[in-house]
Amino acid sequence: MTKKLTIQDLAAMRDKTRSLTVLRDGAGRAKVTVHMGTCGIAAGARDIMETLLEEIRSRGLQDVIVTTSGCAGLCNREPMATVEIKDQPPVKYVRLTPDKMRRVIAEHVLDGRIVAEYALAVGSETMY
Amino acid sequence: MKHHRAHLLVCAGTGCVSCGAFDVKTALKKEIERRGLADEILVVATGCNGFCEKGPIVLVRPDDIFYQRLSVDDIPLLVEEHLIKGRPVARLMYTPPADTKPVPKMADIEFFRHQRLIVLRNRGRIDPEKIEEYIAYDGYQAMAKALTEMTPEEIIAEISASGLRGRGGAGFPTGKKWDLCRKEKASPKYLICNGDEGDPGAFMDRSVLEADPHAVLEGMVIAARAISAARGFIYIRNEYPLAIQRLDIAIRSAREFGLLGENILGSGFDFDVEIVRGAGAFVSGEETALIASIEGQRAAPRQRPPYPAQSGLWGQPTTINNVETWANVPSIIRRGAAWFAGLGTETSKGTKVFSLVGKINNTGLVEVPMGIRLDEIVNNIGGGIPNGRKFKAVQIGGPSGGCIPTELLDLPVDYESLTRAGAMMGSGGMIVMDEDTCMVDIALYFLRFTQEESCGKCAPCRIGTRRMAEILAGIAAGEGRPGDIEKLEELAWTVKRGSLCGLGQTAPNPVLSTLRYFRDEYRAHIEDKTCPARVCKNLISFAIDPEKCVGCLLCLKACPVNAIAGERKKVHVIDQALCIKCGACFTACPVKIGAVSKLTGEKGRALVPEATRATTS
Ligand SMILES: Cc1cc2nc3c(=O)[nH]c(=O)nc-3n(C[C@H](O)[C@H](O)[C@H](O)COP(=O)(O)O)c2cc1C
Ligand code: SF4
Ligand code: SF4
Ligand code: SF4
Ligand code: FES
Ligand code: FES
Numbered sequence: 001m002t003k004k005l006t007i008q009d010l011a012a013m014r015d016k017t018r019s020l021t022v023l024r025d026g027a028g029r030a031k032v033t034v035h036m037g038t039c040g041i042a043a044g045a046r047d048i049m050e051t052l053l054e055e056i057r058s059r060g061l062q063d064v065i066v067t068t069s070g071c072a073g074l075c076n077r078e079p080m081a082t083v084e085i086k087d088q089p090p091v092k093y094v095r096l097t098p099d100k101m102r103r104v105i106a107e108h109v110l111d112g113r114i115v116a117e118y119a120l121a122v123g124s125e126t127m128y
Numbered sequence: 129m130k131h132h133r134a135h136l137l138v139c140a141g142t143g144c145v146s147c148g149a150f151d152v153k154t155a156l157k158k159e160i161e162r163r164g165l166a167d168e169i170l171v172v173a174t175g176c177n178g179f180c181e182k183g184p185i186v187l188v189r190p191d192d193i194f195y196q197r198l199s200v201d202d203i204p205l206l207v208e209e210h211l212i213k214g215r216p217v218a219r220l221m222y223t224p225p226a227d228t229k230p231v232p233k234m235a236d237i238e239f240f241r242h243q244r245l246i247v248l249r250n251r252g253r254i255d256p257e258k259i260e261e262y263i264a265y266d267g268y269q270a271m272a273k274a275l276t277e278m279t280p281e282e283i284i285a286e287i288s289a290s291g292l293r294g295r296g297g298a299g300f301p302t303g304k305k306w307d308l309c310r311k312e313k314a315s316p317k318y319l320i321c322n323g324d325e326g327d328p329g330a331f332m333d334r335s336v337l338e339a340d341p342h343a344v345l346e347g348m349v350i351a352a353r354a355i356s357a358a359r360g361f362i363y364i365r366n367e368y369p370l371a372i373q374r375l376d377i378a379i380r381s382a383r384e385f386g387l388l389g390e391n392i393l394g395s396g397f398d399f400d401v402e403i404v405r406g407a408g409a410f411v412s413g414e415e416t417a418l419i420a421s422i423e424g425q426r427a428a429p430r431q432r433p434p435y436p437a438q439s440g441l442w443g444q445p446t447t448i449n450n451v452e453t454w455a456n457v458p459s460i461i462r463r464g465a466a467w468f469a470g471l472g473t474e475t476s477k478g479t480k481v482f483s484l485v486g487k488i489n490n491t492g493l494v495e496v497p498m499g500i501r502l503d504e505i506v507n508n509i510g511g512g513i514p515n516g517r518k519f520k521a522v523q524i525g526g527p528s529g530g531c532i533p534t535e536l537l538d539l540p541v542d543y544e545s546l547t548r549a550g551a552m553m554g555s556g557g558m559i560v561m562d563e564d565t566c567m568v569d570i571a572l573y574f575l576r577f578t579q580e581e582s583c584g585k586c587a588p589c590r591i592g593t594r595r596m597a598e599i600l601a602g603i604a605a606g607e608g609r610p611g612d613i614e615k616l617e618e619l620a621w622t623v624k625r626g627s628l629c630g631l632g633q634t635a636p637n638p639v640l641s642t643l644r645y646f647r648d649e650y651r652a653h654i655e656d657k658t659c660p661a662r663v664c665k666n667l668i669s670f671a672i673d674p675e676k677c678v679g680c681l682l683c684l685k686a687c688p689v690n691a692i693a694g695e696r697k698k699v700h701v702i703d704q705a706l707c708i709k710c711g712a713c714f715t716a717c718p719v720k721i722g723a724v725s726k727l728t729g730e731k732g733r734a735l736v737p738e739a740t741r742a743t744t745s
Pocket of ligand 4: 672676677678679680681682683684694700716717718721722723724
């Protein structure tokens with residue numbers, strides 16, 4: 001099987017592959033951090049992570065970076081995630097469930113509307 | 129490829145591979161699978177990241193966390209802590225030599241911060257074995273532009289305007305070279321990529337080929353269109369198996385995608401390349417010798433002119449450029465000559481890749497803008513000299529380059545400044561030397577190298593370098609005579625003027641430049657019979673200070689010829705007649721005791737071992 005490319009194919013291949021490697025540049029439009037300290041994991045952070053990745057895949061989102069971080073110091077409100085839209089302050093969501101996570105993606109990540117009912121506060125810890 | 133939440137970029141350049149990168153990669157993949165993270169996290173093998181000394185290296189993106197000196201045993205912890213719990217592991221990060229706190233992010237590490245990547249832009253970023261990843265980072269866009277939107281004249285005008293000069297040594301303007309070849313009537317014409325890289329300690333070209341082979345191929349197709357060549361050859365030494373393998377994969381996938389071969393990108397233009405493996409002699413990197421080697425003859429240089437551009441491979445017009453030169457071409461065509469010419473100095477544009485080795489904290493591969501001060505490379509990127517020693521000189525330009533002393537650390541690194549200082553750009557080897565380096569010894573080392581690599585065709589090179597090496601060896605052995613320096617200088621100029629190829633023409637450079645900056649050191653060897661750096665064996669001796677020695681037996685056990693006598697808790701003594709000056713005792717004696725000293729110009733006092741003295745204390 002040969003796949004001789006034309007110039008249009010070349011451009012299309014660039015755009016497609018590039019969208020998948022965008023996180024190697026450490027730059028995306030939005031970044032979602034799932035807090036994965038011990039209590040976060042115990043409270044179900046893994047399910048949140050899986051939901052998040054599933055949503056990103058099924059919606060074909062290519063500019064959303066997903067990372068993890070450690071204990072945020074609010075163990076009683078886990079699972080938590082922080083959503084950062086480029087050039088906007090980060091928003092921390094607490095006591096998430098897979099359904100809540102889906103709503104955060106639809107409304108905050110995609111539409112830019114903060115889901116105030118789940119949000120704890122605006123702000124984020126650093127990683128070190 | 130799928131969407132993942134993290135990419136682990138495992139360096140798989142030769143350096144990291146030799147210290148276990150593939151084992152680390154396998155362990156990572158296994159651990160990630162075991163933890164059920166295979167769908168979330170992608171492991172990618174990339175080309176040399178530059179900081180080879182710290183290998184094996186893994187970069188975690190998007191977090192930009194830089195892990196170094198990894199072993200298979202570190203992997204479970206790394207996966208558990210960083211990838212599951214999101215707590216980067218400080219213990220596996222890089223800590224600068226003068227610091228105690230690690231620097232987690234690659235972007236903050238001094239070694240990387242001062243670099244400017246054009247040639248190595250894809251290093252540690254793409255999988256060199258996946259053509260799609262090269263394409264993702266604008267790969268083959270410049271070629272598409274050159275094939276469909278530009279005339280050969282326009283391509284050459286762009287390269288000329290960029291100011292790009294050959295990175296293989298002499299720095300000849302690349303656009304001019306292509307233009308000479310384009311204007312030749314004869315056909316067919318050929319292209320050659322010079323990947324011989326014979327300089328000891330240099331690995332720039334190997335790294336480019338390993339990290340980004342498509343950049344070289346793309347550069348060659350662009351030139352092929354400019355001079356209308358249909359065939360190209362990439363000459364790589366056989367000692368570079370990984371580079372050959374990656375290039376081979378790159379060529380095959382480029383052909384499969386229609387980016388090499390017939391009717392490239394449907395433009396009607398045909399061009400193909402093949403790999404030629406070189407035997408790896410230094411002189412076969414010289415262009416006419418290399419051409420002879422591709423033709424199947426012995427790799428010996430011939431008279432120029434005619435230059436390869438007029439009469440090269442099989443007597444046809446041939447454009448030959450260095451690996452790094454080729455790798456610069458796509459960026460220039462894609463981003464324009466003005467962008468490239470905006471970087472660097474008046475006469476030297478763009479960047480240069482150096483391999484930084486020797487007595488320096490951060491050894492590795494660095495790409496810096498032309499005109500950067502030497503001091504920035506040695507101290508900021510290189511992190512200074514280890515073990516509290518002082519900087520003495522940096523040897524630039526490979527075996528036929530020159531040494532640049534401390535006083536000139538302010539020197540901007542460009543073709544002209546280096547030549548004026550008695551060194552040369554060469555292909556980009558930089559060997560840093562500290563105060564424990566003897567300049568006579570260094571000159572001798574390089575001269576022996578070129579003497580052994582001389583093809584023997586011309587008398588000045590063959591006989592002259594031998595005679596020079598003999599004189600230098602005499603000086604180092606303490607048998608130097610007045611007049612030796614003048615004789616060396618005279619011979620040096622004869623060899624330079626009388627030799628046919630660049631090897632002979634530059635071989636005396638290390639001698640001339642060390643004489644220029646370190647003449648006193650030569651004089652000390654000849655007149656005082658001392659070696660100020662305490663290196664030349666005939667001029668030094670080792671002695672134990674009875675006041676300091678605590679009688680720990682370490683030196684005695686280390687001495688390979690039993691030249692040391694002594695007993696536990698008694699002062700030890702070296703028998704000078706037996707000592708072969710290997711320095712093992714010097715290394716063995718604990719630093720904080722420091723009882724063994726290296727002397728020059730005086731012999732250690734003849735002492736009797738304490739244990740056998742008449743009066744014991
Ligand atoms: C003894 C000797 C060895 C050389 N070795 C190399 C080499 O290993 N790689 C290289 O690119 N050029 C080497 N050169 C320079 C080549 O002859 C030639 O100038 C160069 O490949 C041209 O490419 P450029 O214009 O892109 O620099 C060597 C020259 C001499 C005299
Ligand atoms: S200068 Fe030396 S290496 Fe070059 S052709 Fe003459 S003998 Fe051979
Ligand atoms: S320099 Fe080597 S041979 Fe001489 S005394 Fe020390 S260890 Fe023994
Ligand atoms: S190693 Fe140093 S302290 Fe120990 S016996 Fe030798 S000279 Fe003395
Ligand atoms: S581990 Fe989640 S807040 Fe403490
Ligand atoms: S080979 Fe890994 S950093 Fe050079």
